[in-house]
Amino acid sequence: MTETFVIVGAGLAxxxxxxxxxxxxxxxxxxxxxxxxxxxxxxPPLSKEYLxxxxxxxxxxxQPRDFYAENGIETRFGVRVTGIDAAEKVxxxxxxxxxxxxxxxxxxxxxxxxxPIPGIDLEGIYGLRTVADSDRIRAEISPGRKAVVxxxxxxxxxxxxxxxxxxxxxxxxxxxxxxxxxxxxxxVGRVVEGIHRDHGTELIFEDKVAAFEGAERxxxxxxxxxxxxxxxxxxxxxxxxxxxxxxxGTGVEIDNGxxxxxxxxxxxxxxxxAGDVANHYHPVFKRHIRVEHWQNALKQGPxxxxxxxxxxxxxxxxxxxxxxxxxHNLQYAGFHTEWDELVVRGSTEExxxxxxxxxxGRVLAAVAINRGRDLRRSIPLIKTQEEIATVKLCDLDVDLxxxxxxxxxx
Amino acid sequence: xxxxxxxxxxxxxxxGEMRAFEVRGTKIAVANVGGAFxxxxxxxxxxxxxxxxxDLEETTVICPCHGSEFDVTSGAVLQGPAREPVATxxxxxxxxxxxxxx
Numbered sequence: 008m009t010e011t012f013v014i015v016g017a018g019l020a021x022x023x024x025x026x027x028x029x030x031x032x033x034x035x036x037x038x039x040x041x042x043x044x045x046x047x048x049x050x051p052p053l054s055k056e057y058l059x060x061x062x063x064x065x066x067x068x069x070q071p072r073d074f075y076a077e078n079g080i081e082t083r084f085g086v087r088v089t090g091i092d093a094a095e096k097v098x099x100x101x102x103x104x105x106x107x108x109x110x111x112x113x114x115x116x117x118x119x120x121x122x123p124i125p126g127i128d129l130e131g132i133y134g135l136r137t138v139a140d141s142d143r144i145r146a147e148i149s150p151g152r153k154a155v156v157x158x159x160x161x162x163x164x165x166x167x168x169x170x171x172x173x174x175x176x177x178x179x180x181x182x183x184x185x186x187x188x189x190x191x192x193x194x195v196g197r198v199v200e201g202i203h204r205d206h207g208t209e210l211i212f213e214d215k216v217a218a219f220e221g222a223e224r225x226x227x228x229x230x231x232x233x234x235x236x237x238x239x240x241x242x243x244x245x246x247x248x249x250x251x252x253x254x255x256g257t258g259v260e261i262d263n264g265x266x267x268x269x270x271x272x273x274x275x276x277x278x279x280x281a282g283d284v285a286n287h288y289h290p291v292f293k294r295h296i297r298v299e300h301w302q303n304a305l306k307q308g309p310x311x312x313x314x315x316x317x318x319x320x321x322x323x324x325x326x327x328x329x330x331x332x333x334x335h336n337l338q339y340a341g342f343h344t345e346w347d348e349l350v351v352r353g354s355t356e357e358x359x360x361x362x363x364x365x366x367x368g369r370v371l372a373a374v375a376i377n378r379g380r381d382l383r384r385s386i387p388l389i390k391t392q393e394e395i396a397t398v399k400l401c402d403l404d405v406d407l408x409x410x411x412x413x414x415x416x417x
Numbered sequence: 418x419x420x421x422x423x424x425x426x427x428x429x430x431x432x433g434e435m436r437a438f439e440v441r442g443t444k445i446a447v448a449n450v451g452g453a454f455x456x457x458x459x460x461x462x463x464x465x466x467x468x469x470x471x472d473l474e475e476t477t478v479i480c481p482c483h484g485s486e487f488d489v490t491s492g493a494v495l496q497g498p499a500r501e502p503v504a505t506x507x508x509x510x511x512x513x514x515x516x517x518x519x
Contacts, residue, residue, distance in 0.1 A: 302484075
């Protein structure tokens with residue numbers, strides 16, 4: 008009997024997994040189910056080039072539109088899962104279909120966190136996750152209009168930059184002291200703050216939105232510390248939560264996403280997870296991590312697919328992402344939640360540096376602003392988790408590629 | 418009509434090195450892979466970063482900004498996010514001069 012592999016979630020992880028199953032020679036049935044109407048596409052341009060009207064949606068599409076049919080991949084776009092019977096191995100869809108599966112990949116990604124702030128349902132208030140969201144924000148953009156951006160994480164920071172680049176007056180409200188503080192810390196966050204201030208973005212820190220006000224459309228926001236900001240529209244970027252509800256009752260462990268081992272397997276036979284939704288055991292960091300970035304979706308989906316085919320390949324890619332803001336290129340590699348030392352190579356004043364987050368002498372992660380070559384050369388240092396002398400990390404004459412493995416002993 | 422233009426002394430670009438030159442208004446990168454010179458557009462087709470500021474690993478150039486990888490011998494994309502290949506150009510060594518046809 009023909010084996011069926013079902014993939015729920017038609018983003019980059021799901022689309023990549025489907026393609027990989029065929030590349031690896033799987034000749035059974037592949038069913039790719041996605042809640043959005045579009046085929047899998049890349050989300051990074053939605054807050055940058057696509058939002059600014061510089062690149063068309065077709066450039067963000069992951070595989071050509073006819074790729075799936077040509078490769079015998081059945082697609083169900085605009086379709087949601089209503090239930091999973093993990094004992095019988097059958098998945099139920101809201102189009103009335105039941106699909107029996109041998110293996111199931113959960114790649115459902117995330118949804119924007121909704122915070123219960125008064126007035127949040129007024130018109131003119133947007134989150135950003137999908138191309139439809141990006142289109143709605145695009146329609147609001149014109150020079151001289153006033154926007155409030157709530158939350159200065161990566162999405163908030165990138166949207167604020169794109170809006171400023173198109174001449175929108177932007178005020179940002181963030182509960183922390185600097186942008187991106189939760190991930191990058193105070194010192195690096197201050198550099199990002201300076202970049203935004205230089206471009207004329209109004210920044211309000213250590214404050215939260217108290218209410219969105221307006222008749223039908225949002226007209227202003229008020230903050231807990233008494234600011235009152237008139238605006239034409241609002242973009243809220245307060246983080247993402249993993250979409251796991253369809254797994255209720257399956258026995259799959261849910262804890263900050265779908266808990267999987269280094270092979271992308273859940274504890275339930277035949278069910279796997281990858282991409283933003285997966286809280287994955289990472290062999291380098293020796294803990295579970297959940298990564299909401301492009302490269303993880305791009306690489307982890309295919310890795311999960313290979314494991315569905317029985318290849319027993321641990322997924323140990325070092326997480327890496329970029330964030331372009333104005334003319335500046337920020338990149339991050341590794342994974343850290345705490346550190347005891349921040350080692351800076353280059354100059355934060357000149358906005359050309361790599362900062363290494365170290366704990367117990369080991370580099371857990373690195374962030375670079377306008378120093379991408381050094382950032383990429385840092386990835387092996389993170390992967391090997393060797394202790395490396397601070398003086399070598401900071402010396403601009405030392406090629407970071409020489410600091411790992413046998414080369415570092417010289 | 419493209420013609421060869423001298424961009425550098427051939428000996429100034431060592432093996433494993435890569436550098437960008439302006440040839441009639443276009444920034445063209447030249448990589449020396451094992452003594453062979455490969456010329457290609459320096460401007461990444463993704464968002465326009467300078468590829469010569471990235472890394473060269475054998476015949477692969479890696480964009481410093483977003484990690485796109487191109488084959489310097491053909492211009493083909495080996496790894497996204499870039500979708501479009503970079504243009505490549507003929508090179509030759511005339512006497513001491515490294516020349517690019519651009």
